[in-house]
Amino acid sequence: MTNDRSAALATQRRIAASDIRLPEHILLEGTSGRILREALQLFAERGFYGTSIRDLAVACEIRSATLYSHYPTKENVLAELVRIGHEEHHRRLTEAAAAGPADPASRLRRVVRAHVLAHAEFPMLAVVANNELHALSPELAGPALMLRAAGRQLLIDTINEGIAAGVFDVPDAFLAVTAISGMGMRVANWYDSALPYEPNEVADTYADFALRITKGNS
Amino acid sequence: MTNDRSAALATQRRIAASDIRLPEHILLEGTSGRILREALQLFAERGFYGTSIRDLAVACEIRSATLYSHYPTKENVLAELVRIGHEEHHRRLTEAAAAGPADPASRLRRVVRAHVLAHAEFPMLAVVANNELHALSPELAGPALMLRAAGRQLLIDTINEGIAAGVFDVPDAFLAVTAISGMGMRVANWYDSALPYEPNEVADTYADFALRITKGNS
Amino acid sequence: MTNDRSAALATQRRIAASDIRLPEHILLEGTSGRILREALQLFAERGFYGTSIRDLAVACEIRSATLYSHYPTKENVLAELVRIGHEEHHRRLTEAAAAGPADPASRLRRVVRAHVLAHAEFPMLAVVANNELHALSPELAGPALMLRAAGRQLLIDTINEGIAAGVFDVPDAFLAVTAISGMGMRVANWYDSALPYEPNEVADTYADFALRITKGNS
Amino acid sequence: MTNDRSAALATQRRIAASDIRLPEHILLEGTSGRILREALQLFAERGFYGTSIRDLAVACEIRSATLYSHYPTKENVLAELVRIGHEEHHRRLTEAAAAGPADPASRLRRVVRAHVLAHAEFPMLAVVANNELHALSPELAGPALMLRAAGRQLLIDTINEGIAAGVFDVPDAFLAVTAISGMGMRVANWYDSALPYEPNEVADTYADFALRITKGNS
DNA sequence: GATGAATGAGGCTTCATTCAT
DNA sequence: GATGAATGAAGCCTCATTCAT
Numbered sequence: 001m002t003n004d005r006s007a008a009l010a011t012q013r014r015i016a017a018s019d020i021r022l023p024e025h026i027l028l029e030g031t032s033g034r035i036l037r038e039a040l041q042l043f044a045e046r047g048f049y050g051t052s053i054r055d056l057a058v059a060c061e062i063r064s065a066t067l068y069s070h071y072p073t074k075e076n077v078l079a080e081l082v083r084i085g086h087e088e089h090h091r092r093l094t095e096a097a098a099a100g101p102a103d104p105a106s107r108l109r110r111v112v113r114a115h116v117l118a119h120a121e122f123p124m125l126a127v128v129a130n131n132e133l134h135a136l137s138p139e140l141a142g143p144a145l146m147l148r149a150a151g152r153q154l155l156i157d158t159i160n161e162g163i164a165a166g167v168f169d170v171p172d173a174f175l176a177v178t179a180i181s182g183m184g185m186r187v188a189n190w191y192d193s194a195l196p197y198e199p200n201e202v203a204d205t206y207a208d209f210a211l212r213i214t215k216g217n218s
Numbered sequence: 219m220t221n222d223r224s225a226a227l228a229t230q231r232r233i234a235a236s237d238i239r240l241p242e243h244i245l246l247e248g249t250s251g252r253i254l255r256e257a258l259q260l261f262a263e264r265g266f267y268g269t270s271i272r273d274l275a276v277a278c279e280i281r282s283a284t285l286y287s288h289y290p291t292k293e294n295v296l297a298e299l300v301r302i303g304h305e306e307h308h309r310r311l312t313e314a315a316a317a318g319p320a321d322p323a324s325r326l327r328r329v330v331r332a333h334v335l336a337h338a339e340f341p342m343l344a345v346v347a348n349n350e351l352h353a354l355s356p357e358l359a360g361p362a363l364m365l366r367a368a369g370r371q372l373l374i375d376t377i378n379e380g381i382a383a384g385v386f387d388v389p390d391a392f393l394a395v396t397a398i399s400g401m402g403m404r405v406a407n408w409y410d411s412a413l414p415y416e417p418n419e420v421a422d423t424y425a426d427f428a429l430r431i432t433k434g435n436s
Numbered sequence: 437m438t439n440d441r442s443a444a445l446a447t448q449r450r451i452a453a454s455d456i457r458l459p460e461h462i463l464l465e466g467t468s469g470r471i472l473r474e475a476l477q478l479f480a481e482r483g484f485y486g487t488s489i490r491d492l493a494v495a496c497e498i499r500s501a502t503l504y505s506h507y508p509t510k511e512n513v514l515a516e517l518v519r520i521g522h523e524e525h526h527r528r529l530t531e532a533a534a535a536g537p538a539d540p541a542s543r544l545r546r547v548v549r550a551h552v553l554a555h556a557e558f559p560m561l562a563v564v565a566n567n568e569l570h571a572l573s574p575e576l577a578g579p580a581l582m583l584r585a586a587g588r589q590l591l592i593d594t595i596n597e598g599i600a601a602g603v604f605d606v607p608d609a610f611l612a613v614t615a616i617s618g619m620g621m622r623v624a625n626w627y628d629s630a631l632p633y634e635p636n637e638v639a640d641t642y643a644d645f646a647l648r649i650t651k652g653n654s
Numbered sequence: 655m656t657n658d659r660s661a662a663l664a665t666q667r668r669i670a671a672s673d674i675r676l677p678e679h680i681l682l683e684g685t686s687g688r689i690l691r692e693a694l695q696l697f698a699e700r701g702f703y704g705t706s707i708r709d710l711a712v713a714c715e716i717r718s719a720t721l722y723s724h725y726p727t728k729e730n731v732l733a734e735l736v737r738i739g740h741e742e743h744h745r746r747l748t749e750a751a752a753a754g755p756a757d758p759a760s761r762l763r764r765v766v767r768a769h770v771l772a773h774a775e776f777p778m779l780a781v782v783a784n785n786e787l788h789a790l791s792p793e794l795a796g797p798a799l800m801l802r803a804a805g806r807q808l809l810i811d812t813i814n815e816g817i818a819a820g821v822f823d824v825p826d827a828f829l830a831v832t833a834i835s836g837m838g839m840r841v842a843n844w845y846d847s848a849l850p851y852e853p854n855e856v857a858d859t860y861a862d863f864a865l866r867i868t869k870g871n872s
Numbered sequence: 873g874a875t876g877a878a879t880g881a882g883g884c885t886t887c888a889t890t891c892a893t
Numbered sequence: 894g895a896t897g898a899a900t901g902a903a904g905c906c907t908c909a910t911t912c913a914t
Contacts, residue, residue, distance in 0.1 A: 622836025
């Protein structure tokens, strides 16, 4: 393994990526958008509690009072990012599950690809959505939790179908889900566009891994 | 999948576990130990910046000034936890790598088992060590980063050996490492002793998954 | 004493009345009027410093910037209310003093009636004028202070005349003035149109009380 | 009436007195006491919302953070003053009602004396207790409201007894209570130790006024 | 070893006001 | 007239830390 690749893993930072990316349909014009973008980076790198409203204002080149013309509280900025992240993830997962052959193996491949792709294309968003959810009040966290549960159920169902159909051979469905889901989530932490991998390659390879896990060494 | 198992994944919390556990050789007597234990839980659940010195004092049933009779700063409490976590993890990994047959497959199995076991047995410690490292000054983070790099290199070497020996068939060694390492790290977030799995079972199954990933569907 | 009456006195509120009332000749049309009316209520209930420009805007169903199309500053809104209150009070007092028999007893009766009536008919205005004057700059408070001094002098003169004429028997003129003036001012705090008293009844009875105070139990 | 006396009434200030006085049994030692004393003056003169925590800290010659070593919030400082004021007032009223001949006239004299004396001896405390109660949360205001209701009932009962006994001749008991109570409350606003009256003189004269009001010009 | 009091710095948020549209 | 956005100042309060006791 070359050094530049393994160096991506040897960092004190919570996240390797440095590009601020949000799904294309999210409008980032104006000050509201600027705030969202800078908050995405800061919350991903330092966490919600590690980022002060002043840090955010400095990053946006505005006075901190101006933030409150656009979001009611700091928590609401986080809530917006968490919402966007979960909605994007959920949309990709459900579309992937539906769009293609219905056999469990190819569906699993598509779902894992979508899961990993979301984490590789939007690493900051994924890190914030995954790691900072606990900083939200239960009311603001609720919608995200529901989307998360739905996405997970989709993976569970796909694997259970494969088991039922006899095409999957997995020692424990729950543990397979945690493993496949977990490896994909961690992509957000180490993936960086400076690495010699396109998100698609990572997604393809990880989908392979998921199928190896579920199909066994038969 | 039964509901109680999938429910463990559907939480706003950063960590499912609720037992405060530290390696046995860590002395937890007296107020210093109490502080370390409570900090472990609070830093795991709310993060370093989300936990105030007063939160910690309340949890320890002492006044916050008393903390400074035991640790020079709040950061040093975190540093101690990060140190313990990384040392334990590294010790287990190196011992596992050395203690047994030298063939890549059985070594990989032992290394992954050790990796996963450490995360299942000490979930809070792992979450703190993995997620809060960025809150330390570079000086205090340094030793942990070195142990982490060493542990990762061990996994890299093992896989590369298997590839060289022709017993592993993996599309990309780097991605295999991130996947195997990542699935293990996430165990700290979802594992809970209330689940119907012993840490050993998770470790065994995940080691299976690692071998499936590396050996392919041959 | 019936409960509903004594209940009017047992409140945390600064003022019992809930009707927003201003003298009839004050134009309240348009947004300027709306602002004045809502400010009257808010300043009476929460005080000038306890009411923000945004509270006021919300009450008026406008944006806070719109306020500045109608009044130069928040302080000027208060100044306007204070002016209206003092002018109305002073006008009533001087008219009452002039309009009727010149003998001290009947003049005192008319003056006290006018004093009390103003406080019962415009309780919010009186509370604002009496309690929030200190929030004005000396320049803006000046005119009100002059009217107030004039009104008080009118009462002093009336009582002194009665004493000089031998029809009043009062132990101390100054204390009689403070007592008569003070009981009337407090009417603004407890009077409410829901009470089974018309403002006129209160005014008549308080005027009786004033005469009892000044004429003694002869 | 001499000018210096009437000048006491012609002020923009909410209160004429400038001595910071609290009942003797209230401990004023240390920083907590200092905070209470300075808050008493500031809240009386500028109101609760008109006094910032920094104003208070400057007056106490401490840093504003130090306030929070002594009181949990600014509101609690007010609550303490309101509590002290209402307790002192209530204690004096009930003792006055009990300590002496039971006939309505002499009891009324004692009760009014106590009422007025409390307002003349502790004008700042009375102004704060009377005017700033609305700034407290309902929970913190509750105890004061109960004491206030009890004190008022005592006055009501005394007057009703006198009426029942045929020694009082009052057109309306409720209005007599508001008048007697109100004139006494306003004493806190105008009384100043620089005036040529001792609190006792004011109390005696106001008690005379109360008896004139209730006994009529018979 | 423990603590109450103190503090400088900074936390998030609201303040009254301005101004271009 | 009305408003969305912006802002400097200030709001209340908590932060981690120190120190005398």
